[in-house]
Amino acid sequence: xxxxxxxxxxxxxxxxxxxxxxxxxxxxxxxxxxxxxxxxxxxxxxxxxxxxxxxxxxxxxxxxxxxxxxxxxxxxxxxxxxxxxxxxxxxxxxxxxxxxxxxxxxxxxxxxxxxxxxxxxxxxxxxxxxxxxxxxxxxxxxxxxxxxxxxxxxxxxxxxxxxxxxxxxxxxxxxxxxxxxxxxxxxxxxxxxxxxxxxxxxxxxxxxxxxxxxxxxxxxxxxxxxxxxxxxxxxxxxxxxxxxxxxxxxxxxxxxxxxxxxxxxxxxxxxxxxxxxxxxxxxxxxxxxxxxxxxxxxxxxxxxxxxxxxxxxxxxxxxxxxxxxxxxxxxxxxxxxxxxxxxx
Numbered sequence: 243x244x245x246x247x248x249x250x251x252x253x254x255x256x257x258x259x260x261x262x263x264x265x266x267x268x269x270x271x272x273x274x275x276x277x278x279x280x281x282x283x284x285x286x287x288x289x290x291x292x293x294x295x296x297x298x299x300x301x302x303x304x305x306x307x308x309x310x311x312x313x314x315x316x317x318x319x320x321x322x323x324x325x326x327x328x329x330x331x332x333x334x335x336x337x338x339x340x341x342x343x344x345x346x347x348x349x350x351x352x353x354x355x356x357x358x359x360x361x362x363x364x365x366x367x368x369x370x371x372x373x374x375x376x377x378x379x380x381x382x383x384x385x386x387x388x389x390x391x392x393x394x395x396x397x398x399x400x401x402x403x404x405x406x407x408x409x410x411x412x413x414x415x416x417x418x419x420x421x422x423x424x425x426x427x428x429x430x431x432x433x434x435x436x437x438x439x440x441x442x443x444x445x446x447x448x449x450x451x452x453x454x455x456x457x458x459x460x461x462x463x464x465x466x467x468x469x470x471x472x473x474x475x476x477x478x479x480x481x482x483x484x485x486x487x488x489x490x491x492x493x494x495x496x497x498x499x500x501x502x503x504x505x506x507x508x509x510x511x512x513x514x515x516x517x518x519x520x521x522x523x524x525x526x527x528x529x530x531x532x533x534x535x536x537x538x539x540x541x542x543x544x545x546x547x548x549x550x551x552x553x554x555x556x557x558x559x560x561x562x563x564x565x566x567x568x569x570x571x572x573x574x575x576x577x578x579x580x581x582x583x584x585x586x
Contacts, residue, residue: 243342243415262473265344281347288354288462293455295365300448303373313507320503321433323385326366327396332359335403351466358459365452391502416478423467424492427527432500438553439510468530493524515546
């Protein structure tokens with residue numbers, strides 16, 4: 243894939259000649275008139291979502307951590323370790339994808355995504371350092387090294403990105419885009435649900451507040467790639483069968499990991515509900531990019547966690563919320579305005 247020059251004085255920034263890839267642009271941010279107005283709206287929304295984790299109070303979580311069962315603590319620790327990995331590699335990978343984008347308004351969204359991913363990693367570090375006792379922190383940071391299932395999970399996710407760096411073909415670029423969509427749209431959500439499950443039982447409310455803000459950021463990233471991938475399918479070499487294979491492999495990996503770290507040991511979460519939820523999400527993400535659902539069974543057409551999804555919306559008006567995982571962002575409340583889980 244061609245990488246944009248730092249500056250191309252012979253470029254053409256006319257919007258009628260602009261494209262997501264393969265355009266001849268100056269590489270200046272000419273944003274007074276754009277071909278993809280949805281990208282400007284999304285960028286503005288992403289900027290309005292700015293927050294910092296240190297504004298969230300996790301004082302109660304320090305006490306609650308020791309009120310968790312050993313299995314719940316293991317789940318909390320393992321999920322933090324896994325999500326730290328996900329956002330870390332996103333921070334590294336997004337600039338590689340962005341370097342080929344020739345529509346500056348879309349590149350703007352990806353630059354903001356990179357910033358948000360880095361801040362998410364800092365948020366996990368804030369939680370680990372604030373909540374988890376000092377003698378346990380190294381175990382959490384190194385959990386990806388010591389847990390064989392998580393280690394294989396991390397290698398599986400990273401390999402799809404690394405393949406493009408090793409062989410930067412258009413096809414591998416497309417695969418990397420799909421891998422990014424899978425990470426943003428599938429891999430985080432069993433972890434989010436776990437945190438909302440604890441919050442629904444009045445446990446770890448500060449952590450859940452942080453996670454619902456991360457959750458909202460991730461939805462904007464999902465929406466970005468739901469715009470990018472259909473265009474990629476029009477211009478980049480790819481196999482639709484391979485897309486389905488990537489989704490099916492990702493679902494299997496996500497179910498295996500979630501059952502390993504959560505399983506049937508957490509009140510309100512079972513191996514059956516994890517399978518249903520993961521396949522429901524996969525179907526939803528495929529339909530959003532114009533492809534058929536991969537799991538036709540009727541039970542995979544709905545979420546088993548509808549009662550928990552309400553926790554992901556920071557809107558404080560008490561009205562019935564739309565399904566967070568299907569709808570666009572309806573509002574944003576700055577972190578300083580969050581009053582805790584009593585507002586739900």
